[in-house]
Amino acid sequence: MRPDVDLLVAGAGPAGAAVAIRAALAGLSVVVVEPRSAPIDKACGEGIAHSAVSYLSRLGVELTGRPFHGIRYLDDAHSVDALFTAGPGLGVRRTTLHAALMSRLASLNIPVVPTRVGPINQTPDLVTAGGLTARYLAAADGLHSPIRRQLELCGDSSGEVRRGLRQHFQVSPWTDLVEVYWSKLGEAYVTPVADDLVGVAILTSARGTFDSHLDAFPALKRRLGGAPAASAVMGAGPLRQRVRARTAGRVLLVGDAAGYVDALTGEGIAVALRTSAELVDCVRADRPQDYEAAWRRVSWECRLLTASLLWARNRPLLAPRIVPAAAALPGVYRTIVNRLS
Template identity: 80%
Template sequence: MIDLLVAGAGPAGAATAIRAALAGLSVVVVEPRSSPIDKACGEGIAWSATEYLGRLGVRLEGRPFYGIRYLDADHAVDARFRAGPGLGVRRTTLQRALADRLAELDIPVIPTRVEAITQTLNSVTAAGITAHYLAAADGLHSPIRRQLSLGVAGSEEPRRGLRQHFLVRPWCDLVEVYWSALGEAYVTPVADDLVGVAILTSARGSFDSHLDAFPALKRRLAGATPATPVLGAGPLRQRVRGRVAGRVMLVGDAAGYVDALTGEGIAVALRTSAELVRCVQADRPAEYEAAWRRVSWECRFLTGSLLWARNRSLLAPRIVPAAARLPGVFGAIVNQLT
């Protein structure tokens, strides 16, 4: 019987497995998708997350960015990072780096699905493998979370994300966030000749139709060749009643998700994965829920507060003007998150 079975080889699952192996635990990963796994995301990784991945021995290549810029039709405001630059990294590049590290540590990755889960007082069995613990890192719409009845139905209007890459030299060393009545468009430099554009909105429509709501960005992209197909993700908001069920613990997007507004999904996944491994080492799974809440609360609070304001018709148009009037406050919030 192994110490830890990890369901999912995305950033949360791979980081959990790597940290567990480095801690001396026996670990196996189950992942039905072929590598490298792609996903619609903003692809900007905060300095704290890149630094943590470096400590795990994950070697990343990408394009540095040095802060966040908010823009609407009449305002623009920058917040420069104080701790260090973030890194724009293609999701497939990140996945290759994680897969390489799993291979270096001889962590088995089995190409199968987790179906029925059975538990005893001392073990959990899934995908034909028995372990002391199971880390469920199977994504935003986690089948394991659903199987264990840990999800909570949401009542709010769902927001979704669409992402596409364009062959164009990045025009800025910041991640730009364009705001409009439709939603937000994030531009992340991911290579010397490539930017990723992710649009978050509750409106229905195509990527191109949504891009019309951001005329300044559309002008920037005029003549640029799309480099990848459009990928979508959502609904983004995932409410979870708890992250522990016996010997199963949820991590990453499977553990619950507020929104992609602040772009801190990977950083939170890494911090909470470290807590999961600590609880496995201590043989105290019941402590994981409180640990998860402790290390993620700040990001959840700030993201939830910004999303609440975004969803108020009177407040939403004032977000970027307020940031422009109070750049010090805006910069402090951005740096607190990163």
């Protein structure tokens, strides 16, 4: 049997779209399967690191947003800034990012089929899903990936469950940094995404509404100054997703589907883009067995730093000392932020 395409991509989020674009630019035939209507929104911090912005530009994805030049940590008594050395990141509404990705897919004539993948069947040479047969399937179907479950690649569930809630506010950004407010409840990320709009994402293991969580960050509430909400509240989680392996035959997992630690360092898109490049290289070389090691190699530093920070965050004696430690050791803090960005 001849395959319909070289690569079938499940999911048109940043990871899936990046895989499809890079594969098409490399001369592979690609089809994307995505049941959701564009543009797709998601509860996320909406800050894109400089490295990710540069990579998307090389793929021909044209982004508009508001630049930010570093990360600021704050608690009740401390504030410390880490400015980027490589260049600014970009605050971009998730819907704006997705629209740009879809525009690039269209410019490359990459079909986006509005259906679900459904059952997956494999032979040693082919994989069939969503009514199409391909040489490979890239599973970029999100944090709670149905494909990952179908292929029994899910790892053990973690103990503490953290979730994220996000809402936008109609107010001019008061800084050109992404601010991270720390409290006993969790963290609140403020990202400037337009000249008159900021996004606020709260990460916590506590139950409650967005408004009740916001009460745990009085300095942030004062900054917002009663600004009107500009979007509905969106949620995501549980964030921690353990995965036993990134490959199963001719299916390769990428993006959040490949495993997730936490949104604490805000590097989800950057890691997804780096690993998407490795996936395409393995498909081009017809060596899917190399992908697991490649995925680990390009993501290990971010995974280690995120897991370490999350470990400290979950220790009652250490959590209140994170921001004071960053303020006391600003050089170390800047180094870590710039390694991640």
